[in-house]
Amino acid sequence: MLERLNQAMDHIEDHLGEPIDVAEPARIAMTSEYHFRRMFSALAGIPLSEYVRRRRLTLAGAEVLAGERTLLDVAVRYGYGSGEAFARAFRAMHGVGPGEARRTGAALHSQPRMSFRLIVEGKSGMRYRVVEKDGFRLVGRGTRVPLVHEGMNPAIVEFVRSIGRETLDSWEAYANGEPEGVLAAVSDHSADDAEGTEIGYFHGVVSDAEVPGASDSLDAEPGTWAVFESSGEFPSAVQYLWRDVYTQWFPSNPYRGRPGPSLSRTRVSEDGTHAEAEVWIPVERVRE
Structure with a gap:
């Protein structure tokens, strides 16, 4: 089960630049969309939608600092319909707007890519x-x-x-x-x-x-x-x-x-x- 869950996480990572249909990673994990969301939330400690948002803004942050694309191009690449919406989301996570981050090379926050493993501690019985x-x-x-x-x-x-x-x-x-x-x-x-x-x-x-x-x-x-x-x-x-x-x-x-x-x-x-x-x-x- 954990192997399939990590394969589902790979799918999410590979599709961060487009709308994610949760039904597909749930299918990879061989479970229902309902259970996939609940299981992810319990394992990760945050909802799946929040994790995806943070990962997108983490990758977007790297592209903002790299300066190879316009800010609007970066916004569209990660699912934001306008520069204003992207700027609000970017500031909420990183504490600084994308324009200022690019000008000053500001330090940004990062959401690491998640994977899961089972640890059997043996400290208590269930x-x-x-x-x-x-x-x-x-x-x-x-x-x-x-x-x-x-x-x-x-x-x-x-x-x-x-x-x-x-x-x-x-x-x-x-x-x-x-x-x-x-x-x-x-x-x-x-x-x-x-x-x-x-x-x-x-x-x-x-x-x-x-x-x-x-x-x-x-x-x-x-x-x-x-x-x-x-x-x-x-x-x-x-x-x-x-x-x-x-x-x-x-x-x-x-x-x-x-x-x-x-x-x-x-x-x-x-x-x-x-x-x-x-x-x-x-x-x-x-x-x-």
């Missing part, structure tokens, strides 16, 4: 199972939050605080299906979403009962789920579980993601130092 489930409904409360790629998301922290610990604890008693307990769900996040993009976020329980204080619901379609479990220091046990799912499990197993909400449940010890984490990801088997 427990997983694959289950088939009928459709189910989550009841609770939902909101829209801006996407944050790294660190705590203040909007999510504030949303959970607004529900209140007493309400969340009371919901536990109404949970009557699997996944168990109070769950966090991301319902419509694409791996290609840029930082700040609004995504759906939901907190609730799987239940067919009327749950007090639950004003919203979220439906999950029937299908296959990969369920991952981890335990260890908080918050690293939770953060590393998501990372390991995409950097270790997906490249080593014949599954890819499918559309649907990603679910997680985290139980933190009273002293806040230890966590038990469980993640549910909708998947489908890759047929050779």
Whole structure:
């Protein structure tokens, strides 16, 4: 799988000077466009579209400094319809406009070309199972939050605080299906979403009962789920579980993601130092 992913990266690199149809590198990687975007984002830490933008501006920067083409020619070569649009994008990445960079020989930023390899550290085990489930409904409360790629998301922290610990604890008693307990769900996040993009976020329980204080619901379609479990220091046990799912499990197993909400449940010890984490990801088997 990693070999094919790197072949897909080679294809992207060879076509930076033209519009990139993500369906083609996804085909090379033998996966769906949806899963290719999600897998890239998990492995690289940035959306695919952002990586392509940075690589184009890196190559454009080299051509600006070389001085062999006009600035407009460089802009068109890397997909910008006008010199103004190119100048804005160039300044956003490099901190200086292309004209000034050419005149002064300014130092520019660079996005290195990416390739992937699998590292098996052996420091922690990943427990997983694959289950088939009928459709189910989550009841609770939902909101829209801006996407944050790294660190705590203040909007999510504030949303959970607004529900209140007493309400969340009371919901536990109404949970009557699997996944168990109070769950966090991301319902419509694409791996290609840029930082700040609004995504759906939901907190609730799987239940067919009327749950007090639950004003919203979220439906999950029937299908296959990969369920991952981890335990260890908080918050690293939770953060590393998501990372390991995409950097270790997906490249080593014949599954890819499918559309649907990603679910997680985290139980933190009273002293806040230890966590038990469980993640549910909708998947489908890759047929050779």
